[in-house]
Amino acid sequence: MWREVRMSAGMTIQNARVALGLTPADLASSTKIRESMLVALEADDFDCFGGDAYVRGHLKVLANCLGLDPEGLAAEFDATQSQLSDVERY
Numbered sequence: 001m002w003r004e005v006r007m008s009a010g011m012t013i014q015n016a017r018v019a020l021g022l023t024p025a026d027l028a029s030s031t032k033i034r035e036s037m038l039v040a041l042e043a044d045d046f047d048c049f050g051g052d053a054y055v056r057g058h059l060k061v062l063a064n065c066l067g068l069d070p071e072g073l074a075a076e077f078d079a080t081q082s083q084l085s086d087v088e089r090y
Helices: 009-019 024-031 035-042 052-066 070-089
Strands: none
Touching (some): 009 035, 009 052, 009 070, 024 035, 052 070
C-alpha cells in the first residue's frame, strides 16, 4: 500500500530555492532573513524563532520571494506542528 508523502514547509522552501538556482546566501540577501535562520527553516528546526508566529512570518516572506503560495506554506507548517503536538501528547 502506498502512503502519501507530504513535503514539509522547510523541504518546500529548499526545493524551490534550489530549483531557482539560488544559494542560501542569495535568498537571505534578497529577503533580509539571516542565512542561519534560513538554513534552520529548511531543516524544519524552528527552535530559534521564538514562536510559531515568527516562523509563519518568515515562511510567508520566503514563499513570496520564491513564487510559492504564502498561505499554503503557512498552512502546511500549521498542519505539521499540529501533528507533532498530537504525537507529543502520547
